[in-house]
Amino acid sequence: MLDVKNLTVTFNDDHPAEAVRGINLHMEDGETLGLVGESGSGKTVTAMTIAGLLANDSAEINGEVIFDGRDLLHCSCSEMRLVQGKDIGVIFQEPMTSLDPLMRIGHQIEETVRLHFKLKPEERRSMALEVMRLVGLPEPDLTYKKYPHQLSGGQRQRAMIAAAFINHPKLLILDEPTTALDVTVQAQILDVFRRLNEKCGVSLLFISHDLRVVRRVCKKVAVMYNGEIVEYGDTEDIFTNPQHEYTKQLIAAVSAGRRTHV
């Protein structure tokens, strides 16, 4: 379904550096892939490139991103827009700022439908309410009319998920979706992702610096370091038997972190 071949992204404005160098990824329908690495390792750039959210004028992109048999990198802006929100949904790190502060939650969730399908307002509304129930937003009827600042962080992230998932896309790109949340909420949100994957069969591309979180959701994982993929395989395999020095450090950091938390 998704094939990333030899993807290279170079920023050419003031400090020419390759953010991503020759990455290869492969995802099947319903697959869950984690993309792990420290900040600056290029994982977010990779994800944004796939989602078509990298501004063309600041970056030079080479390689192929084949999604459903089409190379997204060669799509025009308007062609890309047909995919965005319909077949690929994106959820970002900061639920606080990623929602439009002046738009009602319901309208933001519906917007994804409105942009891709011609439906009556009532139909859109019922779709929104349904997906809100699905992602576990409490009292959808009330929440529908609320504004982002009236919701908690977890609720906002659920709203983000609802908006991204309302069209039942094939792929959800999750860019550090739980980093900004506290641990209990984190677990709940991860549950939502798992449920969506299991029940609705959506593929997940999960980007995180936290291997532990990835392990709870993803079957496969790719470890990025300095713009390159250094390790790629089944999550459990990598956890039990890390090959690369950097992966080992990551795992060590996770366990150390766990200890401090207890």
Place this chain on the structure above:
Amino acid sequence: MKKLKNSHRAPNYNLIWGCVITSIMVLMIVVSFFWTPFNPDAMSYAEKDLAPGGAHLLGTDNFGRDIFSRVMEGAGTTLSIAFCAVAIGASFGTVIGGLTGYFGGAWDEFIMRINDAVTAFPSILLALVIVTITGSGRTNIIFILGILFIPSFARVVRGEFAKQRQMDYVKNAKLMGVKPGRIMFVHILPNIAPVLLSAVAIGFNNAVLAEASMSYLGVGVSQTEAVSLGRMLLDSQAYWMTSPWQALSAGCAISILILGFALISEGLGTRPMWRPTTKRRRKQHA
């Protein structure tokens, strides 16, 4: 995407050009204290209405006075009025805004209500009404503008003080038993300097405009008290057809003065707006 944004710092062209323009004007004004090409008041029948060029760089007016010399002196008048008015407005405004912002409470509420009521009115309109009542003249204008500027300075300073009051360094100072006066003026004031400076530049901008408007309406600096750019513009309007350089010189000088200050305030104002100092400081203290 934020991470991917261009993060290079372009030179602050606004500030640079603003300073260049204002410096040139100020230099011209300072020179005019000691020397002008001609005596700005000296009338000469033989040299009436000369076109620009030759000995008279910007020509002469209907009294045969050298326009360039008059623009030099007029800019000085305008700027000195602006300076005094801003000084009054900024000093009183800082004290009032500082006290109310730092201590808060009922007085703060009360004074801010008055402030809101006064700032709701355009200061030029108020100045016009007051000056027709008190009479025109340089001193009157300085005081009227100065007093009218107090609320806007107070508002800016109050907001900043209220913000700074919450900062750790102020709380620490309080815990260490530093007196409020010292906290306010030694600790906080330097921290709000960029905002205050920007407000001062805006104040200059407004003061120049207000003085020019009032003089243009004939209620500002009197014709003979001192040369004023607004007054020059008013007087020269009658000679548009025969000697447009009179009105053009005065009008352009006013515009250039305003442009200089606008650019400076712009240059000073953008930085804190884009990178709030509060964020950085919070990190330092964390």
Place this chain on the structure above:
Amino acid sequence: MRYILKKIGIFVLTIFAISILVFLAFQIIPGDPTTRMLGTQATPEKIAALRAQLGLDRPVLVRYFDWLGNFLRGNYGESYSYNMPVHELLSGKLRITASLTLLSFLMVLLISFPLGILLARFAHSWFDRVMMVLNQIVMSIPSFFTGILFTYVFGLILKFFTPTNFVEYADDHAGFWAYLVFPALSIALPKAAMVIKLLRGSMVRELSEDYVRTAYSRGNSRWQVLKGHVMRNAMVPVVTFLAVTLVDIIAGSIIIEQVFNIPGMGRLLMTSINGRDLPVVQTIIMIIALVVITVNYIADISYKYIDPRIRFR
């Protein structure tokens, strides 16, 4: 509800304070309406007779409350200079100044919104850079200088309009508006430049916000993002500024009326102050105060309408 009551309370208090201030100011300033009305023909007997006729021989407080009572009943008194009821004198002037102000405000909106959005859309391009420099220059030219330049260039040289030939609305609708175009534009230009700068800046800032990226990820086009999300967010600071602008335009119209010889409220105000025509001055200042406070009030409400974060606080 409490909020509205509080607002109205402040409103009434402000108006009351202003009316007292104006009334008192006229007691302090040199020059009496009678000396102005009688001019060099004044004799003590004539002054006394006229003062009695105008009721000026009564104590200040009595006169103030008399005036206040009449004002509240909708009786604004009679102009000393023109021997006609103030409301009759003002209604015509008010229409002229209101037309000028609104036309100018409309121009500000029509100029600044398209340009501001366009510049935000093409931010940092050469077009944007050139326009912003131009914008900064336009902002620095005082409206009365612009007015003089317009009179010269469009009036005397190009003859697009006849300077000083103001036409009464009743005589010629089109002519009336046509005459107001250049005065309105003179006031509007620097104000529009300010709105452009603010709107563009606000939009550029909003464009770098996270929710914009979210909007793109849903399949919004650039214009859709601007229209559907950024515009509204960017409007928050602009709305307050527009209120300030509208009020500034009223003040600006007083100056511009002098430049273009428009017999509006501003000119009446200036001459009435000079002539110590108290009933007229009082009424005009009350009207301006009312308008200013109402405009700010409307801005407050629309600000709350636009930004729910404030509405629900």
Place this chain on the structure above:
Amino acid sequence: MRKTRKITALLLAVLMLTAALGGCTGGKSAETASPSASAAVSAAPVQGGELTVGIAQDLDDSIDPHKMVSAGTREVLFNVFEGLLKPDTAGEMQPAVASDCKINDTGDVFTFTLRDGVKFHNGNPVTTKDVIYSLKRAAGLDTGTPLINGFDEVKSVEAPDDKTVVVTLKKPDIEFKAMFTAAIIPDGNDPTKETIGTGPFKFASRSPQQNVVLEKFDGYWGTPAHVDKVTYKIIDNAETLVMSLKSGSVNLVAHLTSAQVKELGSDFTVVDGTMNLVQALYLNNKVAPFDNVKVRQALCYAIDRQNIMDMLSNGKGAAVGSSMYPNFKKYYRADLADVYKPDVEKAKSLLAEAGYPNGFTMDVTVPSNYQPHVDTAAVIAEQFKKIGVTVNIKNVDWGTWLSEVYSGRNYQSTVIGVDAASLTARAMLERFVSTSTSNFTNFSDPEYDKLYAEAAAATDEAKQVELYKQLEEILTKDAANVYIQDMCDYVAMGQGVQGYEFYPLYVMDMSKVYFTNKTAA
């Protein structure tokens, strides 16, 4: 350089003199700004057309002809209202509503015969009842407060028959004849509610700060007006007045300055006369240092009138040396203008004698809305620098000027033009009597007071004139004020407009103005 300027000044002075002499006949030198316009000068009048006149001042004192005080109002209402008598362009009193005026030998009873067929603008004929109402109203016989200053001299107004009105004064006063220009209005009429007179134009409408519209009165008893309608457009900004002429939105503007005329270019007919006022640096004779005659004389020597006229009006205007203007030929003494010639050394030595060898600082209060006076003050300030006198100019608005300077007499000096409210020498000279309420200069001289009383009571006109001329000389010798000039008055007319005539009074007679071709209307 200096030499050539002196010669020009001399030449201009000569020209000035002829201009002043020409002025005596009442007819003024008609000057056309361009040769092309001169062809139109002799064109015949065409009846009809609508004239638009630019005026600087609104009629905001009162449109009641008995209550109006400003010259600007008077010059407009001159076309609407008439008295029993009316001045002509030479300043002589001509019968108007009355056809005849007789004064008895003691000079205290005036007998008027009403003219047949004089109608008010509302169509009603003028009766003795209307005349009695009007004169009593002006004199305040019923209210006790005269509406027109000086009218309280009237003791009674009676009508022995329906064609005759007899006015008896409290004391003999042959000069009172000039007071009968006071407007005749219908019995019981309030002019502010309904403006009705007998003049060649009737009042049509007004819009404050915008315009005053007069229409030709078809039932006028005398020579009817040429134009059908006159719209006075109020343009209170001197700068825009010129623009309105150039843009064609007005056809005629009076009281222009030379600079404004220069601005107009060649398409206009410009005639010039004088304003019929005495512009001077009026001094408060009671305050130091102006209580010293030597100081006052020094200032008179220090000013250069010609230079002022050069600066302000390209040398036009008429220098004066006392409180009388040249067009008032009956009383004017031309020799007084030359008593003080510019002489800086003499001025300095006089100042030294007075105890001010290093000069002093003085305030000049000027009404900011009268640009020529403000400009004059600026030029004077420059001239006084030469004798070490520093001038501090205080601009005040007209209301403040009236209360502080004119009625309050709380000032040092002021530049202003004083004109004659009526065509009498008294109107110019009474204000220097020490007890006069209008003596704003606080001039006080027992000899002056004595001579003035003599002149006012004189029943022989020749003797009275002689006495008034002596009074003028006292003002000059005492240097009561620093007399400057009777200011030049330019009237500019757009193409096809002709017929403007000057009066020795501050009026604009619109009935004589006409278009030479109808298209211009």
